[in-house]
Amino acid sequence: MSKSTELLKSKKMIIVGGSSGLGRSLAAAVLAHGASVVIASSSQEKVNAALEKLKQEVPPAPNATITGQAVDLKDFTALKEFLRMKGRSIIL
Known part of the structure; x- marks a missing residue:
């Protein structure tokens, strides 16, 4: 494993608005560098499409996951509960 894939190893990133645009690009970058990624978006359909594209385009580093x-x-209450359920994470 290269140093670049070690950079974010064992980190969990929650990317709010990660189903498209800059958020999806950010998800691809941190996934490639070893982080596990959770995409949050207002549409499950968009989330599913982004997950499929990311899984095809970006081979995750070992032990990295994307959901x-x-x-x-x-x-705000729903977002707060979502973040609480995901546990300790870096939120972008």
Whole structure:
């Protein structure tokens, strides 16, 4: 494993708005560098599409995972509960 894939090894990143655009690009970058990624977006359909694309385009580093979940990003209580359930993470 190269130093670049060790950089974020064992880190869990939650990327809010990670199903498209900059968020999806960020998810690809941190996944390639060893982090496990959780994509949060308002649409489960968009989350699923992003997960499929990322799994095809970016081979994750060993032990890195990628998952996603729809969450109403405008509902502070729902977002807070989502983050609580995901545990200790770096939130982007």
